[in-house]
Amino acid sequence: MSSRRQPIVAVLGHVDHGKTSILDHIRSLGSERQSSVMDREAGGITQHIGATEVPADILNEMCAPLMGGKKFNSPGLLFIDTPGHHSFTTLRARGGSLADIAILVIDIMDGCKPQTLESMRILRQAKTPFVIACNKVDRLYGWQSEPGRAMAVSMRKQTSDVMALFDQRYWQLVGEFAEHGFNIERYDQITDFTQNIALVPCSAKEGEGIQDLLAVTIGLAERYLAEQLEDVEGTAEATVLEMKEERGLGKTLDVILHRGTLSKGDEFAIATPEGPQVTRIKGMFSPRGMSEMRDAGDRWDSVDSVTAAAGLKISAPGLDSVLAGTTLRAIPDVESRESILALTAEECEISIELDEEGIAIKSDTLGGLEALAFELREMEDSDGKPLGIQIRAANIGPISRRDIRSAEISTDPFERVILTFSSSVLAEAQAELDADDCEVTHIGSDIIYHVLEEYQKWIETTKQELSEAEREVVVHPGRILLLADHVFRRSGPAVVGVRVLGGRIMVGQRLLQPDGTKVGRVKSIRDGDHILSEAKQGDELAIAIEGAVIGRGVDEEDVLLVDIPASHARKLKKVDLTPAEQEILDELIVIHRKEDHFWGR
Numbered sequence: 001m002s003s004r005r006q007p008i009v010a011v012l013g014h015v016d017h018g019k020t021s022i023l024d025h026i027r028s029l030g031s032e033r034q035s036s037v038m039d040r041e042a043g044g045i046t047q048h049i050g051a052t053e054v055p056a057d058i059l060n061e062m063c064a065p066l067m068g069g070k071k072f073n074s075p076g077l078l079f080i081d082t083p084g085h086h087s088f089t090t091l092r093a094r095g096g097s098l099a100d101i102a103i104l105v106i107d108i109m110d111g112c113k114p115q116t117l118e119s120m121r122i123l124r125q126a127k128t129p130f131v132i133a134c135n136k137v138d139r140l141y142g143w144q145s146e147p148g149r150a151m152a153v154s155m156r157k158q159t160s161d162v163m164a165l166f167d168q169r170y171w172q173l174v175g176e177f178a179e180h181g182f183n184i185e186r187y188d189q190i191t192d193f194t195q196n197i198a199l200v201p202c203s204a205k206e207g208e209g210i211q212d213l214l215a216v217t218i219g220l221a222e223r224y225l226a227e228q229l230e231d232v233e234g235t236a237e238a239t240v241l242e243m244k245e246e247r248g249l250g251k252t253l254d255v256i257l258h259r260g261t262l263s264k265g266d267e268f269a270i271a272t273p274e275g276p277q278v279t280r281i282k283g284m285f286s287p288r289g290m291s292e293m294r295d296a297g298d299r300w301d302s303v304d305s306v307t308a309a310a311g312l313k314i315s316a317p318g319l320d321s322v323l324a325g326t327t328l329r330a331i332p333d334v335e336s337r338e339s340i341l342a343l344t345a346e347e348c349e350i351s352i353e354l355d356e357e358g359i360a361i362k363s364d365t366l367g368g369l370e371a372l373a374f375e376l377r378e379m380e381d382s383d384g385k386p387l388g389i390q391i392r393a394a395n396i397g398p399i400s401r402r403d404i405r406s407a408e409i410s411t412d413p414f415e416r417v418i419l420t421f422s423s424s425v426l427a428e429a430q431a432e433l434d435a436d437d438c439e440v441t442h443i444g445s446d447i448i449y450h451v452l453e454e455y456q457k458w459i460e461t462t463k464q465e466l467s468e469a470e471r472e473v474v475v476h477p478g479r480i481l482l483l484a485d486h487v488f489r490r491s492g493p494a495v496v497g498v499r500v501l502g503g504r505i506m507v508g509q510r511l512l513q514p515d516g517t518k519v520g521r522v523k524s525i526r527d528g529d530h531i532l533s534e535a536k537q538g539d540e541l542a543i544a545i546e547g548a549v550i551g552r553g554v555d556e557e558d559v560l561l562v563d564i565p566a567s568h569a570r571k572l573k574k575v576d577l578t579p580a581e582q583e584i585l586d587e588l589i590v591i592h593r594k595e596d597h598f599w600g601r
Contacts, residue, residue, distance in 0.1 A: 004229050006053075006076040007221035008258060008309045010099035010128070014115035015449065017107040018135040021204035023052055023081050026214070051241070051256050051311030052079045053287065054214075063215040065150055072218050074229065078309045080256065098239055098258050100228060101221045102130035103213065108169050108201070109139050112176040120180055129224065131198050131217050132184060134173070138203040140165050151201050151209030152188055166201070173199070187216050193224070235340070236260030236308070236330035240270065242365065243322050244313075249283065251319040255328055256311050262330060263305040269344040270319070271326035273396070276344040278331065283315040323347070323396065325367035350394055358390030359414075360407055362399060363421040368448070369394055372421050375452055387459070390415075398424040399442065404432050407440045413462060420444035421451055436589070437573055438601065465567035474571050477584040478503030478562030480511075480543075487556060488542065491549040493523050496556075500539045502580030503562060507533050510563040511545060516591040519554050520547030522562075537580060561588060569600030 011019045055076040060067070080098060104119055106112065123130050138145045142162045146154065155163065170186065177184045177197070187198040198216050202209030221229065238255035246252045253270075262268075266281045285300035306312050314328075326347040329340045350366065352373045361376070363369040376389040392415065393406065399418055407416050416439050423444065425433065433442050443454045479501045486497025498505075511519040523544040525532040535541055548554050561584060564572070572585055592599035 004074060004226075005308045006056075006074050006078050006310075007100040007218065007225065007229060008078045008080060008098050008256070009217060009221075010080045010102040011105060012102055012119040012123070012130075013105035013133075014107070014110070014113040014119075017105045017110065017113075017116075018133075018204045019103075019105045020081055022103075022105060022133060022135065022202070022210065022213070023079055025204050025207050025210055026054060026079070027052055052081065053077070053311060054079065059214055059218060062211045063218075066152065066211060066215045073222055074218060077214070077218060078256070078311065098256060099126075099128055100225050101217060102128050103133050103217060104130050105133045105135050106173065107136050108134050108166075108173075109136060111169070111172060117180065120177075120182065124181075129220060131187075131200060131213065131220065132173075133213050134170070134199050134201045135204055137166065137201045138206050138208070140169070145203060145206040145208055148207045148211075149209075151212040154208050155188075155201070170199070187212065193220060234260050235332055235336065236262045236266070236268075238262070238312075238328040240322060240324055240326055240328055242324045243319055246313070246315070249315040251315075253314045253316070253319055253322060253328065254311070255314060257306055257308045259308050260330065261305060261307045262312075262314075267331045268316075269329050269331060269340050270322045271344050271347040272321040272323060273348065274321065275348050276341045277318055277322070278341070279316045279318045281314055281316050285313040285315075287311060287313075324365035325370070350396075352391065352394040354394060355390035355392055357410070357412070357415060358392035359417050359419060360393040360395075360403055361391060361419045361421075362395050362397060362403070362423045364396065364423050366396060368421045369396060372419065372448060372451065375448070376419075376455075379452065379456070396423075398426050399429045399433075400426050401429050401432060404429055404438070404440050408438075413439075413466065414459065417441045417443060417455070417458065419451055419455055421448045422446050436601065441598075441601075465565075474568050474575065475506050475509060475564050476504040476572070476577070476581055477564050477588055478505045478509075478537075479580075479584050480505060480560050480562065482550075482554070482556050482558045482560070483540070484556045486542075487550050489544075490551060493544040493546040494520070494548045494550045494554075495542055495544045496550060497540065497542050500535050500537050501559070502537050503578070503584050504537070504581075505535045505543070505562050511548070512561045512563050512588075512591065513554070514559065514561060514587070514591075516594065517553070518547075519560055520545040522546075537578075561591075563588060566592070566596075566599050 011023060013019050053076055056072055056074060059077065060071050102123055104116070104123065106116055137143055140162060142159060144157060174184055183196045184199050185196040187200045190196050190198050198220070200209060200213045200216055202213050204210070236257065237259040238257040241254040241256065244252050244254065262281065262284065264281050264284055267278060268281065269276050269278050284303050284306060286303050286306060287300060300313060303312070327344070329344060331337050331340050350369065352370060361369065361372050363372055373391055373394055376391065379387045379389055381387055399420060403418055407418055410416050418440065420442065421444070425442065432438055433440065441458060443451060443458060445451045445454070480498045481501055483497040483499060488497070489495040505522060505525065507522055507525055509522050511522065513519060523546040525535055525541060525543050527541040532541070550556070554560070569585065569589065577585065589600050
């Protein structure tokens with residue numbers, strides 16, 4: 001076994017600030033290039049933790065101009081690319097717990113964003129040292145880039161005006177970090193790395209400054225983390241990233257080995273929803289060159305033994321229900337078996353505190369589920385007050401009919417919702433969700449940030465509808481005919497005689513053409529000298545239409561629909577409507593769902 005393992009580097013930061021772009025550039029330095037990981041991720045955002053190994057020979061070659069003939073002592077670097085959302089706190093914390101050192105990526109044009117601050121908090125909690133990659137310097141007006149150039153050289157080549165722009169942005173970052181208790185300093189001016197955090201300007205797009213970033217990162221790890229990098233003895237442990245079906249291998253696990261050595265034939269314990277499971281390694285595969293684990297394709301080499309730190313694929317029987325995000329532990333002997341199974345059993349229980357009542361959440365991985373739960377607990381309203389979201393159920397896997405049954409029995413309308421991150425819906429469950437009479441709402445996305453946004457909107461809409469319901473009586477749909485030769489005023493407002501062909505008409509209701517075109521709003525209803533608030537089927541009377549011009553978009557003998565609010569459409573499903581009213585309601589539903597698939601559900 002080697003006396004020193006390679007440092008594990010977590011790459012964190014705000015969405016779109018360039019974490020994956022930096023790693024894509026590093027990977028492109030290898031002889032075996034592969035497609036950009038960003039091209040595959042939902043929304044161009046990294047959704048699951050992946051790993052990339054960069055061997056020492058590549059690092060030494062790339063950083064040679066900055067090293068003065070020195071060589072790195074480490075066998076390489078193992079990068080963990082963590083999800084970049086404000087929402088992925090738990091996954092980042094899991095990544096941070098694996099990491100020896102971190103790179104916090106910041107867009108120099110954007111500065112600190114909520115996700116940046118969240119990353120700082122996690123790094124502080126995990127006591128993980130970090131370097132700041134100040135990315136996208138090429139966006140500074142007038143910046144002259146040269147692909148692959150060291151930043152130490154690049155900054156000397158820029159004009160004084162450009163460097164003034166850089167300094168302006170740099171000092172702004174210094175102030176923002178100082179507000180949160182961090183002292184930062186440009187890497188080429190720093191004197192004490194234990195007191196100040198190094199900031200390395202770079203451009204992932206042009207490849208400028210990447211060698212400086214790598215040199216500072218590995219240099220800090222070797223100088224200050226030597227003791228933990230030499231702590232390589234002990235039972236092998238790895239974090240399970242995800243389970244995949246591989247042709248010719250069956251079920252496999254992508255893992256990051258962060259301690260000890262794993263070999264073919266080793267017995268190990270994994271966590272499943274049913275409890276700890278013990279199986280044996282049938283095959284192990286390492287990504288060739290500098291392939292990223294999720295994109296290695298067929299670039300995998302079979303290996304007999306792997307020593308930490310490394311990303312690898314394991315094939316073994318009985319992997320069907322393993323929980324992604326948990327720990328794989330080798331069982332070296334009979335004496336340690338019970339203690340290892342006890343540790344694994346603790347991870348089999350989803351560590352999300354549940355409430356007696358609340359909403360249901362689902363995800364495809366344990367890390368994703370924990371992240372979603374954490375962010376829901378942290379949600380605030382527009383005034384910054386905690387929403388106090390309660391979670392009744394948290395499970396891994398697709399939405400089933402059972403999930404819908406559990407949600408629909410709640411008496412609280414705010415609890416009849418299921419949130420999912422990167423989780424599918426079973427066909428029979430989807431059919432129920434699509435039904436007009438389904439009172440359960442599903443909000444899901446492959447991007448967790450979108451789940452939270454849509455859930456916030458749903459809460460606000462539901463509050464508004466409930467408030468309206470308390471103030472208003474339920475209005476019914478209707479159909480009217482504008483009578484010929486009964487136009488009393490063409491506009492401002494238009495006044496015209498009508499016959500109610502079906503349903504009802506009330507003051508304040510909107511009128512629609514059968515194709516959904518808005519006509520105006522009923523301002524008043526008159527029958528001779530009598531002012532009415534409502535008219536029913538068969539009545540002939542005069543109405544004033546605010547916003548309409550007779551002869552322009554609407555004319556005599558036109559048939560118009562009397563519209564209703566979406567919240568009232570839901571209530572009318574529980575009301576005994578006349579055949580004419582039901583027919584009009586169905587027509588309104590068809591019209592509105594062309595624009596909003598969930599209207600009236």
